[in-house]
Amino acid sequence: MSSYKDEISRRRTFAIISHPDAGKTTLTEKLLLYGGAINLAGSVKGKRTARHAVSDWMEIEKQRGISVTSSVLQFKYNGYCINILDTPGHEDFSEDTYRTLMAADSAVMVIDGSKGVEKQTIKLFKVCVMRHIPIITFINKMDRDAKNSFDLLEDIENVLGINTYPVNWPIGSGKEFKGVFDRNTEKILAFTANNGQKEVEKQEYALDDPALDEVLGQYLRADFMDEIELLDGAGDEFDLEAVREGRLTPVFFGSALTNFGVEPFLEQFLQLTTSPLTRETVSEKVDPMSEDFSAFVFKIQANMNKAHRDRVAFMRICSGKFEKNMEVFHVQGNKKMRLSQPQQIMAQEREIVDEAYAGDIIGVFDPGIFSIGDTICSANHKVQFKGIPTFAPEHFARVRQKDTMKRKQFIKGTNQIAQEGAIQIFQELDAGMEEVIVGVVGVLQFDVLKYRLENEYNVDIIMENLPYEYIRWIVNEELDPKTLDLASDTKRIQDLKGNHLLLFTSYWSIDWALDHNKGLELREFGTN
Ligand code: G4P
Numbered sequence: 001m002s003s004y005k006d007e008i009s010r011r012r013t014f015a016i017i018s019h020p021d022a023g024k025t026t027l028t029e030k031l032l033l034y035g036g037a038i039n040l041a042g043s044v045k046g047k048r049t050a051r052h053a054v055s056d057w058m059e060i061e062k063q064r065g066i067s068v069t070s071s072v073l074q075f076k077y078n079g080y081c082i083n084i085l086d087t088p089g090h091e092d093f094s095e096d097t098y099r100t101l102m103a104a105d106s107a108v109m110v111i112d113g114s115k116g117v118e119k120q121t122i123k124l125f126k127v128c129v130m131r132h133i134p135i136i137t138f139i140n141k142m143d144r145d146a147k148n149s150f151d152l153l154e155d156i157e158n159v160l161g162i163n164t165y166p167v168n169w170p171i172g173s174g175k176e177f178k179g180v181f182d183r184n185t186e187k188i189l190a191f192t193a194n195n196g197q198k199e200v201e202k203q204e205y206a207l208d209d210p211a212l213d214e215v216l217g218q219y220l221r222a223d224f225m226d227e228i229e230l231l232d233g234a235g236d237e238f239d240l241e242a243v244r245e246g247r248l249t250p251v252f253f254g255s256a257l258t259n260f261g262v263e264p265f266l267e268q269f270l271q272l273t274t275s276p277l278t279r280e281t282v283s284e285k286v287d288p289m290s291e292d293f294s295a296f297v298f299k300i301q302a303n304m305n306k307a308h309r310d311r312v313a314f315m316r317i318c319s320g321k322f323e324k325n326m327e328v329f330h331v332q333g334n335k336k337m338r339l340s341q342p343q344q345i346m347a348q349e350r351e352i353v354d355e356a357y358a359g360d361i362i363g364v365f366d367p368g369i370f371s372i373g374d375t376i377c378s379a380n381h382k383v384q385f386k387g388i389p390t391f392a393p394e395h396f397a398r399v400r401q402k403d404t405m406k407r408k409q410f411i412k413g414t415n416q417i418a419q420e421g422a423i424q425i426f427q428e429l430d431a432g433m434e435e436v437i438v439g440v441v442g443v444l445q446f447d448v449l450k451y452r453l454e455n456e457y458n459v460d461i462i463m464e465n466l467p468y469e470y471i472r473w474i475v476n477e478e479l480d481p482k483t484l485d486l487a488s489d490t491k492r493i494q495d496l497k498g499n500h501l502l503l504f505t506s507y508w509s510i511d512w513a514l515d516h517n518k519g520l521e522l523r524e525f526g527t528n
Helices: 002-009 024-033 050-064 095-102 119-131 149-160 212-216 218-234 240-244 262-272 404-420 444-457 507-516
Strands: 011-018 072-077 080-086 106-112 135-140 163-166 168-171 179-182 187-190 204-206 248-253 294-302 311-319 321-323 327-330 335-338 342-346 349-352 355-357 361-365 375-377 395-401 424-428 435-440 461-466 470-474 491-495 500-504
Touching: 002 011, 002 355, 011 024, 011 095, 011 119, 011 262, 024 072, 024 080, 024 106, 024 135, 024 262, 080 095, 095 119, 095 294, 106 119, 119 135, 119 149, 135 149, 135 262, 149 163, 149 218, 149 248, 168 218, 168 248, 187 212, 212 218, 240 248, 248 262, 294 404, 395 404, 395 444, 404 424, 404 444, 435 444, 444 461, 470 507, 500 507
Parallel strands: 011 080, 011 106, 106 135, 135 248, 163 248
Antiparallel strands: 072 080, 168 179, 179 187, 187 204, 294 311, 294 375, 311 361, 321 355, 327 335, 327 375, 342 349, 342 361, 395 435, 395 461, 424 435, 424 491, 470 500, 491 500
């Protein structure tokens, strides 16, 4: 039995989050340099080179005009088996991005040293905080002129509300970038741009090495000595427990493009994070080492291969071992079933996965029975994971079909696409289904909706953008929303389950609603 436990304990599953252009892709590529086999999206045993597959896959999606979906890359390093969940940024940003974080056990936050914390990072970060998972920060692009390092840390602390512990400390930046000081070993690692090769000849210096005057220059050296003194005096103490609970983020400075500081980062990252975490179900906590298999669906992707009109459900394995053809229990469907075609998805090709362990992601063919948040588990030990939150959409549009004869297709299309989680649909109170209000996390999803309704359901639509930016679920179930005293630009709506919600154009009108309605409780996230 110990071998499957070994497999699980050597797994690390993390997401990389960053604002677009901070260097997430570059850092991921460099991390992959240190690994062996690379797999993509639900794969466990891949043979191809990922870079090619990844870009192919994205190209296909781009051509189809739909968002680039989060993919999973797997590689092995020093006995570890590492799953990286990639989260798309840019306009590709969608609810999928948030959900991907639900499948991760920790997150790496990449920050551009010249910019500090940026908007997209804040949103993703909030989800990590909600889950109390460890967040490790990589401050990138130190080979370019960066902000003052103390200011960068303060920025993280103030904007994100998490304490910081610099694991290393940069000496200069841009043309003056000389390297980093490792606070643990008390050695200086001199910067050498090696243009992305894996093997870097390490040049290390002790603090009292006489050569340092020459390597750093007297002026930089004096500055640097002052800075580390300041750090030791003023900074937070290192506290592994606080890191594991997501209250303290260890910070690394480096330069992904020149592959400087990436391997030390990877090595320490593996020490700072844990093997797959315990997951909560409605009734108990699931130990990842348990022999009983369990997993939950965090993403559903339809029509990955248009010729086959199929859907793939992506599952995060939470406990035990998965074997091909094993019988499992689908909790929400209340049915035993076989996951007979667990897949590895590489561009358009798939390979069957033979086995996978807690921490891994598999993609299975979905004949339309899975929903996001569903549990699949061993029939001997039934559990049900808590639902995945529905994240607050930030863009809204009123959508109706052009041709009223296509009512059925319109309802089917919007409902199916909503079920996959690409969009959320709402209705005006007392309205019929021929017109819906669509909410999305990233605006690209509107194009996806239009494209898919036209191409897959043969329905042309009229879409009218709405000015709302904030949505809140009304917690008070018994409350009739019509009785609420609201600002004139606030809209009352309901979701498909009949839950009541409010749409606001500003924070001001949220406060207005709360001020004018005693006892009203609003929530930013819903649950599936
Ligand atoms: P993203 O996935 O977070 O969006 O960022 P990505 O890695 O694509 O990096 C964005 C840009 O920043 C790229 O340049 C990349 O080469 C550059 N970059 C990443 N890490 C570093 C670093 O450590 N130092 C410096 N100086 N640049 C870095 P680009 O011009 O947009 O693309 P490319 O033409 O170089 O591919």
